[in-house]
Amino acid sequence: MKNITMLKGAAALALGGTLLLGGGGTLAWWNASDSAAAGTIVAGDLNVQAATGVWTDRAGNPVNLATYLVVPGDLLTYTQDLDVTLTGDKMAANLVATNTGAGAGFDPANVTVTSPKLTDADGDVIANPLTTSQHVTASITFEFKSSTSTRTDVNASRNLGNVSFTLTQVQQSGLQ
Numbered sequence: 001m002k003n004i005t006m007l008k009g010a011a012a013l014a015l016g017g018t019l020l021l022g023g024g025g026t027l028a029w030w031n032a033s034d035s036a037a038a039g040t041i042v043a044g045d046l047n048v049q050a051a052t053g054v055w056t057d058r059a060g061n062p063v064n065l066a067t068y069l070v071v072p073g074d075l076l077t078y079t080q081d082l083d084v085t086l087t088g089d090k091m092a093a094n095l096v097a098t099n100t101g102a103g104a105g106f107d108p109a110n111v112t113v114t115s116p117k118l119t120d121a122d123g124d125v126i127a128n129p130l131t132t133s134q135h136v137t138a139s140i141t142f143e144f145k146s147s148t149s150t151r152t153d154v155n156a157s158r159n160l161g162n163v164s165f166t167l168t169q170v171q172q173s174g175l176q
Contacts, residue, residue: 092172111143112145
């Protein structure tokens with residue numbers, strides 16, 4: 001009878017432990033929650049608004065692209081005033097020229113296209129990346145090489161009206 005009593009006691013302990021550990025006992029994981037006042041975030045702005053650009057020759061004389069016939073040795077410069085908007089913490093952007101390479105028909109063997117020269121409202125040269133809203137004057141030159149051989153590109157047509165400036169956001173150096 002002693003064994004039966006011990007057996008009943010052991011069974012009662014095992015059943016009690018099972019109930020406490022997951023079978024309806026009072027063992028529980030504690031948790032709590034509260035709302036956070038995280039606030040509102042507002043997006044910045046990146047924009048460029050362009051004035052009408054001007055084409056000039058090597059001497060600085062205005063050029064009408066509709067009537068000008070370029071020859072080897074010519075240098076044409078496109079200048080355009082741009083209002084750059086850069087609003088936001090850590091905002092930075094590069095201003096680059098587009099539609100100026102081989103994909104636009106400009107053979108590097110015959111035409112050298114410079115990267116844009118950027119100047120601020122005071123005429124001081126500025127560099128990419130731009131980090132503040134400002135008025136910028138951008139200029140780019142196309143030098144039609146005098147070393148162009150034989151009759152290469154004679155009567156060729158390139159649409160310089162597609163040349164434009166693009167503002168693209170970049171990460172500021174040293175910021176993460």
